[in-house]
Amino acid sequence: MKIIMLVLVAQAALLTQPSTALCEDPSTVxxxxxxxxxxxxxxxxxxxxxxxxxxxxxxIGSWLPMDPLAGVDLEGQxxxxxxxxxxxxxxxxxxxxxxxxxxxxxxLAASKAADTAYQEYLEERLQLTRRxxxxxxxxVEIKSTIELLxxxxxxxxxxxxxxxxxxxxxxxxxxxVLKAQIELSKIDIELFDAHEESAxxxxxxxxxxxxxxxxxxxxEATVARSAIPLSLSQLEERALRARPELKAYALRxxxxxxxxxxxxxxxxxxxxxxYEKRRFRADGxxxxxxTFVGLTVPVWGLIGGLGGGWAxxxxxxxxxxxxxxxARHDLVLQLRKAYSAYRRAENALDIYESGILPQALQQAEVxxxxxxxxxxxxxxxxxxxxTLRESRIAYYRAWAESRLALVELDAYCGGGLL
Numbered sequence: 483m484k485i486i487m488l489v490l491v492a493q494a495a496l497l498t499q500p501s502t503a504l505c506e507d508p509s510t511v512x513x514x515x516x517x518x519x520x521x522x523x524x525x526x527x528x529x530x531x532x533x534x535x536x537x538x539x540x541x542i543g544s545w546l547p548m549d550p551l552a553g554v555d556l557e558g559q560x561x562x563x564x565x566x567x568x569x570x571x572x573x574x575x576x577x578x579x580x581x582x583x584x585x586x587x588x589x590l591a592a593s594k595a596a597d598t599a600y601q602e603y604l605e606e607r608l609q610l611t612r613r614x615x616x617x618x619x620x621x622v623e624i625k626s627t628i629e630l631l632x633x634x635x636x637x638x639x640x641x642x643x644x645x646x647x648x649x650x651x652x653x654x655x656x657x658x659v660l661k662a663q664i665e666l667s668k669i670d671i672e673l674f675d676a677h678e679e680s681a682x683x684x685x686x687x688x689x690x691x692x693x694x695x696x697x698x699x700x701x702e703a704t705v706a707r708s709a710i711p712l713s714l715s716q717l718e719e720r721a722l723r724a725r726p727e728l729k730a731y732a733l734r735x736x737x738x739x740x741x742x743x744x745x746x747x748x749x750x751x752x753x754x755x756x757y758e759k760r761r762f763r764a765d766g767x768x769x770x771x772x773t774f775v776g777l778t779v780p781v782w783g784l785i786g787g788l789g790g791g792w793a794x795x796x797x798x799x800x801x802x803x804x805x806x807x808x809a810r811h812d813l814v815l816q817l818r819k820a821y822s823a824y825r826r827a828e829n830a831l832d833i834y835e836s837g838i839l840p841q842a843l844q845q846a847e848v849x850x851x852x853x854x855x856x857x858x859x860x861x862x863x864x865x866x867x868x869t870l871r872e873s874r875i876a877y878y879r880a881w882a883e884s885r886l887a888l889v890e891l892d893a894y895c896g897g898g899l900l
Contacts, residue, residue, distance in 0.1 A: 508514030510700045530603040537596035545589030551576040570762040581750040594737035604726035608893045615889045617686035624680045625881035634671045658860040731806040738802035745795035748783030820890040827884035834877045842870040
């Protein structure tokens with residue numbers, strides 16, 4: 483019986499200490515290098531970057547006029563196939579120039595499209611960091627839980643062997659043996675589930691890193707806490723100012739307004755310039771020069787605008803503005819949810835550290851003393867140890883929830899919180 487009590491005392495002491503074995507493994511990897519690798523290799527991020535580069539390269543071409551037209555007119559041929567029969571040669575150069583405000587608006591619209599693509603690229607970087615951080619944090623939680631359960635299982639196996647020995651010598655009942663076996667089986671279920679979840683989170687990490695799905699990761703088993711240096715109002719102000727996704731919505735709205743203005747200018751005429759030089763083949767005839775300046779008559783553009791083109795452009799501008807306002811409201815709501823989740827998790831951690839874990843340890847020690855004095859049965863001791871174990875696991879879970887909420891807040895604020 484003394485052996486059982488010594489084992490359970492050791493178990494209580496181990497359960498109150500954070501897991502550190504993985505930290506000592508030189509092969510462990512922290513989240514920072516993984517994020518750097520993902521940012522360098524992720525194909526989705528590369529696609530966003532390529533799209534931005536393509537749109538940025540097209541800005542200059544968006545405001546240039548159409549290519550000029552150059553030509554030669556062979557006039558006065560007596561025979562279509564006899565080039566020497568022509569009377570004269572006419573050289574022509576023609577250029578169409580859009581109305582200046584149209585050229586400016588087209589350039590602005592193309593620039594806004596490129597800027598939008600850049601903000602989408604920045605948002606993808608943040609979301610990639612978030613997608614990578616979530617499984618990493620969960621993996622830290624699960625690895626710590628697995629190590630804790632493994633230690634608990636080893637100690638229970640010792641307790642089970644001691645209980646069997648005591649039962650065989652008549653110093654304990656068979657119920658003590660059965661209770662220890664049941665508790666051991668429960669831990670086996672928890673361990674199996676934890677290993678399966680660990681494999682899922684490792685696969686999620688590999689997906690973000692473009693690695694084989696079966697890759698294993700020795701993560702840092704640490705439960706260091708992090709505080710947010712900003713208040714809720716400061717977080718909201720920063721998110722509304724710095725979130726790339728919101729900037730992208732704002733740029734789309736601006737671009738829709740520019741395209742609305744461009745549609746309203748469909749009635750403005752474009753300019754056509756043409757220069758012609760005519761050289762006669764007869765000796766002594768001087769060359770002639772013709773200059774033409776003309777304006778397009780935007781009949782169809784005016785009819786198209788009155789027929790619904792202008793109204794459609796107005797509707798698209800209003801839609802883009804509504805999407806921007808809705809994105810603002812959604813961002814504030816999401817940020818408040820993440821902030822509330824962070825505060826709840828931090829509150830739980832405070833209570834676990836200041837109350838639950840010390841009290842659970844004290845309960846385990848009291849139950850052991852009562853068992854030794856004959857005032858409690860073996861199941862009371864097992865229940866106290868289970869409470870201590872579950873409290874420690876819950877502490878890891880609360881830590882993970884706190885870190886996940888912080889990662890979300892960092893993404894909503896455009897980075898810089900972690």
